[in-house]
Amino acid sequence: MNKIAIIGAGASGVAALRQAVEQGLDPTVFEARASIGGAWILANANHDRSAECCSISFDADRVANVAISQSAFTLFDDDKFSFPTSTPMYPSLRTNVPTLLMQYNGISFPPATQLFPGPNVVENYISDAASNFLEFFQFNTHVSTLRWTTKDDAGDQRRWTLETQSTLDFNSRIESYQFDFVIIANGHYQKPYIPFIEGLDSFPHDITHARFYHSADSFAKKNVLVVGSNASGYDITREIAESIVKKQVTDTDSVMKIYQSRKSLSPTGENFDGPENADWCKIITVLPTISKIQGPDIAFCNGTILSNIDTIIFATGYYFSFPFANQIYAPFNEFPLTKQVPLPNGTVSKQHRDGGLRVHYLDSRDIFYLPDPTLALIGLPYHVLPLSLAQIQSRVAIKYFTKQINLEFQVGTPEEYPETREALVYGHPKQYDVHDALLKEIGEGGEGDGLYCKTPQYIRDLRVGAFSLRRAVLGY
Template identity: 30%
Template sequence: MKMQVAVIGAGASGLAAARHLLESPRGHSVTVFERGDQLGGTWVFTEKTGLDVDGRPVHSSMYRSLETNLPKEVMAFPDYPFPEGEQSYLPAGDVLKYLNAYADHFGLRHCIKFRQHVERVQPRGSVWEVSTTNVDTAEVTTYQFDSVMVCSGHYWKEKRPQLRGSREFRGRQSHAHNYRRPDAYRGRRVLLIGSGPSGMDLALEVASVAQQVILSHHLDKSIGHLFPSNVIEKPDVTSITETGANFRDGTFCEVDDICYCTGYSYSFPFLTPDCGVQVEADEVHPLLMHVVSVERPTLAFIGLPFIVCPFALFDLQSRFFVAVLDGRCSLPDTDTLRRDAEAERRRRREEGIRPHYLGREQVPYLNRLADLAGAQRLPPVVFKLFETVAFRLYEDLANYRRHNFRIVDNETFQEIA
């Protein structure tokens, strides 16, 4: 049976969802709701921070100089490679061009409604009610759909630690979500908290203009050799004062600015409580395969896992869910789904694995998705290259993006000097 399906967000995951819905043998009807005026999601750069012109939070966390931290050879959708070229690590603008080309190649633009902010998603019997507001006119429209795919991303809701004394600090405090360029830190003493990819990039970039950068992290080993001499490492912050920060090693440093590079929380404020999922800072549950709502299997989330080959993940998750909608992939009864979902949550807790973290588990996970969807598995070379490069930023932060790669065959890649 042909379904009416709502896709929330026209970033990379939303485009993959729309494509596979349209390509289904059942020819589903697709409406993509996008708050911005163009497709691309997080890859669309804006100087705006804080609140947008409509009074709602700016979703983009893109900074001006951002380049991919994975090579294009592992970032691409499985059957739609990036344009040929020697450069493997790409500026954000090239990724945006790629997504626009993908949308045009698969004829997706006609089903995207731009400048539509999704206010509410609520189940009404066997259908879903979706209410949106036109960002420009404030007109509210309510639609009904048979299914909803949530593709709105999870890199916008700031996660900040609750540090004693932070309200007393006299300097500026911000989150990496609002970072665009280093100019504001010129000549200042800056504390960066967190050493994920954004924390590492910002430390290197801010150090080019700042008097001093203090990078607080809890990595097992020192990473000071990756930075210029005006960057010093410190362990976790224990408290903030009016003029600086105390650290776990008993030291204190005076700082002018604090920037929290502490990641993001999952947040889908448009979902009503009766949607059947619990959205917590670090987890959305109960879900089957990180995708399908156990309680309401016509609701799906695309793109929750991290430390993955991103666009391949979006592609295979979308293929899997469309197979569920089509009936090509049959789900067990709800009680079995609940037991399986809870067993997976328990396993992760016992093994100390964060709820949607994949890393090396992505190989069996993506293969399982492909099998359930009746799709082709990713060639092993993609995973081999991912394993080779995923954490190179901690080895040679300033230079790792200068390396280039070429896929030779399904098993082999070459590194080009």
């Protein structure tokens, strides 16, 4: 029986596992944490998020490196692995879309679930979807190396060699496995991205990233600048603004300020200046992008300068990071999944050594690794409904692995394309168009209500109205 390794036990990894079992492969899921759920885990067994304190240090190239104090590891330490940090989830977070759009095809949330549930509900849902397959998981297992098997490797000479260590013991021995196929499903919410800003290292006050946000209470009596307007930037700005309004009711001397710097309005965001907006919207000052920082002075592209900011929160997304795909080994030595991003001064920061803003050498489906399509990457696109997309992507990949379908491979994003995330930003209606195209390619996706049918019009309509529905239900 052919063996398949699945790296990650989040939403994408569980989708891949279910497809692998259904299609007759022998899977092993490697997960660094102690449980299933990936980015939706609110608190993980290995590390207490409440004990984390985010600080920023700077390398010689003046680019921020996020580190965790009060911990035994550094997030961007490229020289050794560490047990996993907590996820970006925070207790007050709610899904952006209703459960009908969140769920896997054919697996409903429990009947009493709220329309827009919190992290624990989604984590439990993903875990329940894997509950009949627990024998295939290896928890607390860090994948340190993925590479082609060589003739010098002991074992049965399957295509890929994967090496692991226990996340519970830094001194544990290295275990080696061989597989015919590999699916990378490790997500992209681990390594924070902080853009290059001239003078950022001179800012004398607190700098953090949305990945470490827990609650507005952490920013009491502080003037805060949130950089970014996507889902996390909007939510954090809103929560801090609401906390300021509540504080002003009881403390008339309160003069806390909240600012948001953004390039444009996110589809999940808010203009903050509508006549019927809540009181918290009215205290938010929206500014364009930052042009330069000099000490406490933050200059913006419209000429505005702020000198009163106590904390900058970067809600600017994440790098794609595959540190196990070490570039000293084939095939990644010649065809790396991520590439170093040159800085404006022509150098390359340590921050970019094992992460990048895009994924290279993908086929036109954004699934297969072109140099060797026995490797697939699931759940890479942004602005998508990840569970249903991962389910369909996994189905395509595993049907190809098991030779049930023949596929032709074409280059996706050209290598000369800029190092940005735009190549993997889907949104609506592209995601559902991709769903339908992938299913059609494997001989499915017909009209009807079956598990793998063409996307129904009511689902597309609900997707269009999802954010309006969220505001009607949650008030924001």
